[in-house]
Amino acid sequence: MQIDDVAPYLNAVREQRPLIHCITNDVTQAITANALLALGASPVMARDAAEVEEVVRRAAALVINLGTPTPARIDASVKAAEVARALGIPWVLDPVGVGASALRRDAAAALLTKGPAVIRGNAAEAACLSGQTTTVVPGVDAVGAVPTARDAAVDLAAVRDSVVAVTAARDCIADRTRALEIDNGVVMMTRVTGLGCCTTALVAAFLAVSEDAFGAAVAALTIMGIAGERAAGTARGPGSLEPALLDSLYDIGPADLVREARWHPLSTPAAEGVAL
């Protein structure tokens, strides 16, 4: 996979304006909707069991994010995932803070059986989904997680039939046979709530225009990282980083991606000695 393969997804989103159904947490709904709008997609937020079936039927892709869970929202999420799977609508799981409670772990376990096209999280969350116990007790932020993004992504991709996208200083997207690392992004992004949730939503936007889930995840993480770098060029702190990042998502073009992407060569996990 080359950056030229995924850069065209950007214009595809802007031309098709896919409707992205987000069942997401209470904290980051606004920035998630704004990131999708800035990119060129069309968000719809709906989270009650009474309407998720109708809404997901009209969507081009679905996001399910486990932040601030309630039993009612988890039920609605499972229902939406089932409808999406039945209709062939791709969906992305964001297991926010999955290690924080049994409620989140059980919800993630139920959702994983519904075939997410992509799982997007931080390394601690991915390790938790792989069944690993970590010595760190993570909050919802990607701080202090023990495995590298690469190990976490490759391990989870090996145990789940899903593309896994782990964000960190060096991101990694993996499936059972491939792994790609991305160095775009700036550390100040960890000081803005919801940028991980936005990345997940961008994965969904690209899934709506591409059959290739691996490519969709790669496109989303690359664009988010470049948007963060561009924003950091003008931001004076995390407060001004947020609007600047949204401006960058709006402004960035395929040629910018080709020029600014900092990928490590695509590799096969086994070739580099990662245990499968």
Next chain:
Amino acid sequence: MQIDDVAPYLNAVREQRPLIHCITNDVTQAITANALLALGASPVMARDAAEVEEVVRRAAALVINLGTPTPARIDASVKAAEVARALGIPWVLDPVGVGASALRRDAAAALLTKGPAVIRGNAAEAACLSGQTTTVVPGVDAVGAVPTARDAAVDLAAVRDSVVAVTAARDCIADRTRALEIDNGVVMMTRVTGLGCCTTALVAAFLAVSEDAFGAAVAALTIMGIAGERAAGTARGPGSLEPALLDSLYDIGPADLVREARWHPLSTPAAEGVAL
């Protein structure tokens, strides 16, 4: 109606600081509260059936917004609307994404019987409330809706005893006998989530200081459009448009409205051949 008739509403809001009770969606509560504060009103968000009666009694106007609905919030909304009607407190309905689900359509139907002073939505939402079936399936954004704002507003005002304010590139405010179109605003506003919800909240703020619901809606849409234009003068994208727009709401004065409003002459719908 002339712009000089409604421009004074702005100072009235700033002097009276009316308490605006908002029962609104999960996505846009913060920007809605911030828009009311920037304008000079005082927001109170309360959405549980256990407290909406007490809160609405103290409010000068009420907003009911159907985004991210749940059965419990709809029940609270209907209760609040009943109390408002009984006490003569004006209220505004924002039928967000009403075409998206039966839950939203049924909620809108129940609420329409409670006498909203103004209905504020996009053209697709207004057409849905008029009982029209549209060939487009709208998300929550005002994209791809078939009827013009004018047709949608005039039609809905004809079937409902309410002022109808439809926002689009060319907005239209209508009641049974009049229609006014407004050209203020910029297309980039469609890339920021919640600006429609903010417009609805501004309608409520002006309802709190004016007996004339038509004038309140006209004032709100004019100010929002001008604030968007002023913000676009400095914004580099939708991310920076949002804070700049709030700054404009805070900064704008009655004389600015008079100078910058771009209204089409008030007309009678029938005179221009719109079927009533």
Next chain:
Amino acid sequence: MQIDDVAPYLNAVREQRPLIHCITNDVTQAITANALLALGASPVMARDAAEVEEVVRRAAALVINLGTPTPARIDASVKAAEVARALGIPWVLDPVGVGASALRRDAAAALLTKGPAVIRGNAAEAACLSGQTTTVVPGVDAVGAVPTARDAAVDLAAVRDSVVAVTAARDCIADRTRALEIDNGVVMMTRVTGLGCCTTALVAAFLAVSEDAFGAAVAALTIMGIAGERAAGTARGPGSLEPALLDSLYDIGPADLVREARWHPLSTPAAEGVAL
């Protein structure tokens, strides 16, 4: 107490990155999380009774905010406060709009029995918790409240075994024996929703690194006020004030606090004639 006593708390937060569990309202979750992240703490939002026990056990401090209450969230809040008290995890109560409904008053009464280390509110909210009836009917904003911050804080501290921090043009932090007033801050901060909630969350962040609840409250209010002043130097209105304030929280250092704090000398309430 001198500013030199509390300025070091700032670096302690940045070094320890304490996990702050927030059970807060629907409107201000994003800005609250962003304020904690900007300061250097790590927020976790969790509000369902099914998970609050597990989450609070891992937290260094807890925030309970009464905005947009529901019976379910109040139950979860009470449960979290009980666990926090049992484990010696300090917690802060923010009685948002407590005068607005019986639901909020009853919730506050239940929570006050669980031993908050600090109560942070505006003067009207503090007066309501003291059992005073005020002639003003407050919204959630600190507008028009009758008692001064000093009177409200000293009175509530006298009836409750808690530090009380009341924010206003002139803030006051009081316990049973001391009172300190702070003049930092700008009036435009009242036009941004959630800055009071952020102040409360900052109190929790400092409680996580200090045994001295009075000092933690003083540190939080001082920093928030200075951050607001610095932001006002570049902001063009409340919209741009918000990101600038977050930038300031990120940027500010202990030496800035020492230089810019505008405290009134610490006094004993009784010495100045406040009835205890």
